[in-house]
Amino acid sequence: MKVQQLSAHPAITPLCALIVLLVLGGCVSRGVSDGPGARLDADAIADAVPRPEPVTRAGNFSPYTVFGQTYHLMESAEGYRSRGIASWYGSKFHGRLTSNGEVYDMYQMTAAHKTLPIPSYVRVTNLDNGRSAIVRVNDRGPFHADREIDLSWAAATKLDFHQRGTAQVEIVVIDPVAWQLAQQGEAASSPQSAQLPQLLEGEYLQVGAFEQPDLAHLQLLELIDKIPYAIQVLPDNGRYKVLVGPLVSPEQLQMARQQLAQLSIAAFKYTQLASCEVSNPVAKC
The missing domain is CATH 3.30.70.1070 (Sporulation related repeat)
Structure with a gap:
């Protein structure tokens, strides 16, 4: 998919429009020509580890417009849960900047979402096979009306849909503080x-x-x-x-x-x- 249009909200200055173009440049042009990465052992891939992080300025412009569609970011990720189609992006974008200025690594457990605050942590469950993974949202996309989240190659492999390209998934936001306390409680009881x-x-x-x-x-x-x-x-x-x-x-x-x-x-x-x-x-x- 090639980018046809990317515009800032009418109230955004040309400079801000350029900034929006830069921060979205790593995630708006994914398509079927995107390539897979090296073969990975799905059972050996570790989840992202949720930790408290401040919401970054980069990657959190709101509202923004892509392909004529305007998106408003969530003020808070708390309680977010949804179901939809997940896709993945790989070698075509490996090494490019994500929306928050980090370098995209297809072998890390990351994801792109259109409206969740960056960074956020979510548990993604493949509804076809029950496999789940925790990923860190640090990018914007996927800009297809029928898709909910774009996962890294590693995450797609862990969820076992890397060969098919898409999967029906459930997405649940993780509270990093509550998650860490739960992990410490489990460790203390072992x-x-x-x-x-x-x-x-x-x-x-x-x-x-x-x-x-x-x-x-x-x-x-x-x-x-x-x-x-x-x-x-x-x-x-x-x-x-x-x-x-x-x-x-x-x-x-x-x-x-x-x-x-x-x-x-x-x-x-x-x-x-x-x-x-x-x-x-x-x-x-």
């Missing part, structure tokens, strides 16, 4: 994870203590992109402490305390002694 984590000797800053592990992990996720230090959750006598560190010097500890204060987070010094075994429930640290 026999291999029954032993409590070991804490390295040193100085820490305690920024929270919760009775529920989910709340502790939620604070960890909120902080992880805001401060340049390790963060961990320590089970301790029925509570779950959120610790920043270890901090290797008094200067680093003071700097971390100041950075946390700028985020309006109170912090208390926590010392892990060399003789303190966290796995010992009677140890006092």
